[in-house]
Amino acid sequence: MTETHMIPAPPRRLMPAGLICAALRPILDRVVRRIARHHPDMFARIAPYQRADFVIVPAELPFALHLRPDPKAPLLRAVPRNRLPHHDARIEGRFHLLLELVDGESDGDAAFFARDLVISGNTEAVVSLRNALDDVDGSIAQETADLFGPPGRAILAVLRRRSKRQ
Amino acid sequence: MTDTEMTDTDFSTAGELVCPAGTPAALRTAVDAGADTVYCGFRDATNARNFPGLNFTPEELQSSVAYAHARGARVLLALNTYPPAGKVALWRDAAAIGMRSGVDAFIVADMGVARHIAETHPGARLHLSVQAAASSPEAIRYYCQNFGVRRVVLPRILTIPEIRKIKSEIPCEIETFVFGNHGLMVEGRCSLTNWLTGLSTNMDGVCSPAADVTYERAADGSMRSRLAGFTIDSFAPDENAGYPTICKGRYTAPHRTEGFYAFEEPISLNLGRMLPDLMAAGVHAFKIEGRQRSKSYVRSVVRAFRRAVDSIRAGGEPDLADLVALTEGQKETQGAFQTKKWR
Secondary structure (H helix, E strand, O other), X not given: OOOOOOOOOOOOOOOOHHHHHHHHHHHHHHHHHHHHHHOHHHHHHOHHHOOXXXXXXXXXXXXXXXXXXXXXXXXXXXXXXXXXXXXXXXXXXXXXXXXXXXXOOXXXXXXXXXXXXXXXXXXXXXXXXXXXXXXXXXXXXHHHHHHOHHHHHHXXXXXXXXXXXX | OOOOOOOOOOOOOOOEEEEEOOOHHHHHHHHHHOOOEEEEOEOOOOOOOOXXXXXXXXXXXXXXXXXXXXOOOEEXXXXXXXXXXXXXXXXXXXXXXXXXXXXXXXXXXXHHHHHHHHHHOOOOOEEEXXXXXXOOHHHHHHHHHHHOEEEEEOOOOOOHHHHHHHHOOOOOEEEEEEEEEXXXXXXXXXXXXXXXXXXXXXXXXXXXXXXXXXXXXXXXXXXXXXXXXXXXXEEOOOOOOOOOOHHHOEEEEOOEEEEEEOOOOOOEEEOHHHHHHHHHOOOOEEEEOOOXXXXXXXXXXXXXXXXXXXXXXOOOOOXXXXXXXXXXXXXXXXXXXXXXXXX
16 A cells, blocks of 8 residues: 555653553453454454454554454554554544544544544455444443453543543 | 235324434444434445445344334335346345345335336335436326335425425325435436446445545645545545545636536535424425444434424424534535525
C-alpha cells in the first residue's frame, strides 16, 4: 500500500514503546485467542480477509496494534508506531473512538464523515472487519476486561473515563 | 411452514417504522429500539446493499425472523435488484428461502422477480422497492394490478402535495424514506458505478464497491477519495467527508474550475419535522435508510423516530433528538419533499 499518512510523533512516555509492546504481548495474545474462541461467527464475515494484516493506530498512544483475524492462528500484538509492519489496511483514530467502534457504541461511517476516523489501504478489508465486529453482541472491551477480573475492569473504567475527557 | 405459505401479517397501523438491518445484531438492535418492521437481505446480489461482511445467511434470517416475531415486529426481505439475463435462479432461490424463513413481505423491483413470487408463492405480500422508480399513479397501478403489489416505496423526488395526489389514485399503501442516505438520481436506473467499475448497482447490488475505493491522506491532512483509480473528491483537512459515490463526487469543468458537486452532494435526508404532514398526505410507513450502517446508528435513529411517531400518535409534536452527527457530510435536507427546487 502507499503510505501517505502523517504519523504524529509518539507521545513522550517514561517507558520506551518497545518495552510497552513486549509487556503487552502475552496479554493481547490471551485476549485475541479468547475472542476467537467466543465469537467464531465473526470470522465468517471476514472470510476473504482472515489472512490480511490490519494496523490500528490509536492517535494518542505510543504504540499501534497489529491484527490478523485468522481464526486458526489469530494475531494481536502491539508494535511501536514508528516501526509498523507491512499491512493491508490501516485504521487510525482516538483510542476512545476505536474502543466505541469495537463495542458497537459509535458509528464508523459518522466518524469517517467527521474525519475522526482515517482509513487507508484495502477498503474492502476494513469494511469487512467493521461489519464482522458490528455483528458481535455485547462489549468485546468488557469481555476483555472481565478476563483479568477486578483489576481488568478497573483499568477499563479508567481508560474509558480518561478517553472521554480527552 | 411450507414454502407456499406466508403469515397474513397485520400491516394496518399507519405510521409504521421500517428500519434497516445489515446484520442479525443490527436486526435485534432495531427491534429492541422500537422498530415495527425491519428490512434485510442475503449475502449476495439479490439486494441493493451487497457489501463485504454484510447481510444474512439463510440460517441467520430464520433465527432473526423468529426473534422479531416473538417481539411483535415484522421482517421484510429485500430482493430489490434486477437479475441479469439467464441468472434468475439466485433470486428464485432467495424467494423460496424467504418463504421458508417466515418473512412477512418481499421488497422487489424487477417485474420478473415480482411475477415469479406472485405465481410461485401466491400468498406472499409484495412491496415495490424504490429501485423500481415508480413515481406516477399509472406505473404504481401497473405493479398493483399485475403482481398484487400492496405497498410502494416512493422515489425521493416528490413533494408532499404530489404524494397526496398519488395516494388518491392508487390502490396500495405508500412508504417513504424519512432518514438517511440521499442518493436519489433516477433510482433503480443509476449506472454511474457500472461505468467506472464494471459492477452494477442494480444487478450486482453494490454501489461503489469497497474493493475499488481508496483513500489517500496527504501530509497537510487533506484526503482524496478514488473509485477505480479515478479521483472523485478531495476534502480539506477540516472539511466533512461523504460516501465515495460518483453521484456525490466533486468535479471540475471548463466553466467551473474550482470543483463543484455536479450531481448530488454529501448530505442526508431527515424528514423528522415533516412526519405529521406525511401522515396527513396518506403515507403509511416511514423508512429509515442504512443497512450498511452500524448497530449504533440503528439504535440512535430508530429510538429517535420511535419517540417522534409515538408523540404524533399521542397528539403531540415530533420529539426528535439531534441526529445531524450521524448524517453524511454532517448535513441534513428535506430534499424534494420540501421543494422541487432542491438541486
